[in-house]
């Protein structure tokens with residue numbers, strides 16, 4: 001009986017840890033990376049319609065669909081094995097906004113991966129440090145972040161308005 005219980009506990013433990021790996025959005029057990037860990041070559045990034053950051057090597061991919069923040073994050077994970085984009089410099093912020101204006105002249109904003117949905121402070125979905133931000137206004141409560149394409153300023157929004165979005169791999 002004891003052996004059976006031990007085996008049961010062991011099996012449940014394995015199933016639980018397997019699930020934890022599969023659900024990346026909720027997975028807090030993986031240590032957060034301290035810098036972006038880009039995996040795509042410039043050519044592979046271009047094949048996905050993305051652009052490479054010169055400083056971090058991240059591949060930024062604008063997605064031509066509107067989704068809520070959470071649906072956008074899940075799309076970045078399933079389509080690219082990535083995250084909603086983290087942005088680490090004013091240069092990359094403008095680079096992404098310029099590229100968006102060129103590709104999608106008719107849209108006015110897009111989500112990036114900064115939110116306080118999961119804790120009291122703002123965090124990037126890819127776990128990298130918040131070492132740069134470009135907010136123009138301060139709102140309170142649960143917020144996600146969109147970028148205003150006219151100014152490249154960041155705007156705190158509710159997380160439920162469907163918007164275009166940028167993934168990073």
Ligand SMILES: *[C@@H]1O[C@H](CO)[C@@H](O)[C@H](O)[C@H]1NC(C)=O
Nearest residue numbers: 049063064065102103104105
């Ligand atoms: C984005 O999608 C719209 C509507 O499906 C399409 O007309 C447009 O050409 C697409 N833009 C790009 C850059 O793919």
